[in-house]
Amino acid sequence: MQLVVTSSADDNSVTDVTFQILDATTDQPIGAAKVHVRCLSQIDSPTRLKSNPDGIASYVPPSTLAPLRLRITVRATGYHPYHAAIDDAKTLDNLLPIPMRPGRKWQGRVVDSTGSPVADTRVTTTDAADVSVHGYYYTLFDTRTDSEGRFEFDAVADTAKLRLELSHPDFKTQWFTCKGNARQEFVLRQSHALRGRVLDFRGKPVTDATVIADQSNTTVTTDAEGQFDLGMTMAPQSTVVVMADRLSPQMVSITPETESNDLSLRLLPGRTIRFRVSGPDGRPLNNTQVRSIRWQDSTLLRLTGTSDAEGQITIRNAPADLVEYEFRHPEYGVTVAHLQAENKRHEIELPGRHQTPSATNNQNPELANETGIEQLDIDLSVPESRIMHLCAIDGTVLRPLINDVTLRHRYDRQGTPDVSPDGSTVAFDAWSTNGDEWDDARIIVANRDGSNARDIAWGVIPSLSPDGSHIAYSRPTKHAPADGTRGQSIWTMKSDGTDQKMIEDNYAWGARWTADGRSIVFRGGLDDQGRSVSGNCLRVYDLETETTRNAFSPEESPFSSLHFHLNVSRHGRLAVMNGTLHDGTKQMAVVDIDQGISSLRMLQMKFPHISNFFVPVGGVASFSADDAWIASVCRQDGLPVGHALAIDGVRDPRPFPNLPKNLRVLDPTFTPDGKHLIVSFSP
Template identity: 40%
Template sequence: MKDANNGRYEYTNDIATDQHGTFEVSVDRGIKWISVSHADFVDRAFELPADSAFVEDIRIVLCKQFRISGVVTDFRGDPIENATVCAIADSDYGMSSEVRTNPSGAFDFGDYDRIPVTLVVTAESYSPNTIRIQTPDQGTDASVRLLPGRKLLLRVVDATDRPVSSARVRSLSWNQTSGETIDDGIKLESETDQDGICQFSGVPSGEVTLEVFHSNYQTATGSFRASPKPHQIKLVDRSDADAIDFDPDDFKHRIFHLFKPDGSVIRPLLKNVELSHQYGRQGTASISSDGTKIAFDAHRLGVGEDWSDSRVIVANIDGSDAKVVSDGVIPALSPDGSHVAFSRASQFGVPEGASGQSIWLMKVDGTEKQMIDDHYAWGVRWTSDGRTLVYRSGTDNEGNSAASNVLRTYDLATGEKRNAWEPDDSPFSSLRFRFNVSRRGRLAVVAGEPKDTRRPAIAVVDLDKGISSMRFLKMDHPAVSIPLGGVMDFTPDNRWILMAAKKNRVVQPIRISIQGAAIVAGFPHLPSDFAIRDPLMTPDGQHLIAVISPLSK
């Protein structure tokens, strides 16, 4: 894909490998990415160095999908139902995938494409166990036996040694007796009682690192071993230098923060604190494919504004140089960060010639606005090649109103509008407006109510192949409630859909596999005493960005 003007990419010619798996192509300084695909393997893409005119001797390893399945039993050999099996791949940004065992103790990750991988198996009142999978053949019978659990008591106190109740405690890592550290997988979670005590009954051998949260105190961590006597950890009051910017008395207050890929909070995103606090209800972000800029919508709290009064804020990806550039919501940055497509409420669009809600395009500084479509067109996104805008509703080329159960595409070169699939062929009665488009290829993820079941569903579709390519995601998971209508995004590798869901009564980001298996994966080090919404990953996969707000009372 070669850089081009107006935020677009152009595809170069496809090149096939020979019988030795080698290829040769001359590239210039405009080439940004090389993508490798084969019907029998998982696609790979990588970025070329920006300062190199050519790169020699690149070795690319393609991985076939394989199956990971097995049975979890207790020390007597009886099956354990509802055990959690967590897969932690060495090359997956430190994130994990998890499934639960059925009444027969069996689990199945379906198609998997990362190796080597460590499975961490946990169940209530049992000690965790691990198994290491080095080759695909080892994944077909990854059975595990669990021993009775060890107990650990923890007492949480404040600086004056008074007990702290309602503190949330969870495990961060497991330092095994073998010397290996597992940074995710064991799912120890509890809450302190009125005496500041919490108890875990499934502690492993070795040392466990626990993290303690409470909205009135700074987060604290400590490493402990199983013991009949309580360990103690002390909390101190929050300071102004804390990494999380929030208003404990206003759950409507939502501020974007920067996270590590494992969910650890780094800092509030914007460096302009005054602007961030002025527009305290933030959401629905977009990052340019080149990773240089971020745009999101926001409105002010406490002055009578609502979502329709939102403004578009654009900043550098490091949070610097943040500016309000226009009214609007759901902004979408062009791949090179030079332009923004966005939706406008009627109160702003109609005075400038729109009929109802509308889609507009502008330069990243807010100049040169032009309307793309109106008649309640909404929720625009930009394809990764920069050629097409995608949105819902609006009008067709003859000016007739478009159906709400399809996605519409607008060709930026020709101005032609078309349906990605036809309304009569659509399995949905209507689509939610918060869909998204992948940063590689031309995939879209949509949510809505299917005509046959009327039960909310999420599907992934190739915009060029249409309805024949649509596949529905499996969302059944006993510990996760997935509300539809929220922000959805593709992870950089196109393997997962990233969204916020309610897990253990707290809204937090999760990932759902798009490869056919009912796999839900989280971010192990997310703070559990805040609601975290509107997540997206940076294009290099090295950071998570999401809004943090207090838990609603």
């Protein structure tokens, strides 16, 4: 496409803008192309044009005053759509060659779990703008399926990578990624009921049995008739665990084909498992807490107990097979053991609490001896240091995050990592413990494999766009004089550090890019009247229209203030925030930024059945690949440890069991594919 601007004699005015639509491969004009123009000065009054046989379409702006800021979308039969953001048409007095890429029709089909077509499913996909200031995404296609579940996009380039959102009121909204040269069938999950009855081995109803489903929003207990109702779930498969006093727990998997609205679960007599807990000297330990943490590859089972003065614990509703138990005492180390009910008593010895090692880094064999992990790069003589590492999803340390040792040690206080949704790029902030402060932080960008690490700009809390081409970030007040801003501010730039653009200042903070690439979520800044917006609410900046709105207002916010970090979901438009409630309580909450305050829900923060466990607020609060969990730094026995908190508030926090036990764990972050963690370790 070529764009021509016609100016009047007055250099500060623009009389019209002329487009020429061209084929990218032949450079031939394209007639009958649809040109949709939005002027930001009249964003709600778009103009629709059609190119003539010479590919020409002329746009007359509502005002002749420059700068003229336009949003242009071009669609033509047989060509991939084109979108551009022109922020100063007056400066474009030369041709702007951005041709249309040829494409072909792209078809798909939506079915349910039985293979039946799902009609009237909304199918949308976004794509990066061809030319834009901030690297934002726009709506590429928005259509619905027919009676056979089929849908079609007019033209998609073979090289395009499509990210589809499929929504239907009877199904769970789902997201799929596919290439433009492939046709696919998409399966939507249908809701099904989780209801039933719990009986004992004699066939009598069990009252007050606990029933937990891993995809349900609640934990329920059975009534006098042994009946329970877990509501509706849209998961393709749900795992349900039932527990009752002196009865053996039962686990059952439920699929949409299961008659899940009339389950009958019969519990066998409970097995008794006994423990005696002692310290390294063999003396019994009173007040040792034990809890089940995994059974049959599930964390739903909740067996707990506390040792008496003789160090003895008895649990009478254990299953017959192996269970992974965790033993904790405030004055001793933690022990995890896989045990099953037997006639004999299990002897458990807790180790003494770890002392702070005095070795240097992993170039000294003492570090590997102290931690048992050779892959760590930690200087134990510098307690302020924090080095990012890549870990397996269970916390097993694999390697330092970046390969450049010089850069890694120069900026040895690293935090707030982010990985682009396509998994190609990682970014984090870092500064030196040798005289730097947090507001001296630099943004580091690298390839996912740790290569090509580079220091690109001043700033903190980087957030990568969906394709990793751009970064949203925050700038501390320290840089305001040089930036010409008021206090803290949020910016975007390309991932090489160029094309830096400020979005909002006046103490705007915490910019995070939404998964669809359309918006940036933050707090602070100014409203339309130029008044400061309280830091107790979330704000949403629309990258296409360059307008800002509140996700919920300061007046309706349950928070008196929001803290340093916030984050957004891997799919959809959820945001998680940390803050202080009006009563002074620290709390974490999740909200849909489009549905507002009615969708806000508090995360469960207290788990009295887990000994010495505390969930502070703060940290990256990274969403898991399925958006069901949030990685967070919790505290257990006074030490910061990584756990995943369930968004539904039903399931217990999931530990990352293989994280190092004698190092501080900070900013645990899920990778988008759900296979790894990025964690900062500190002595």
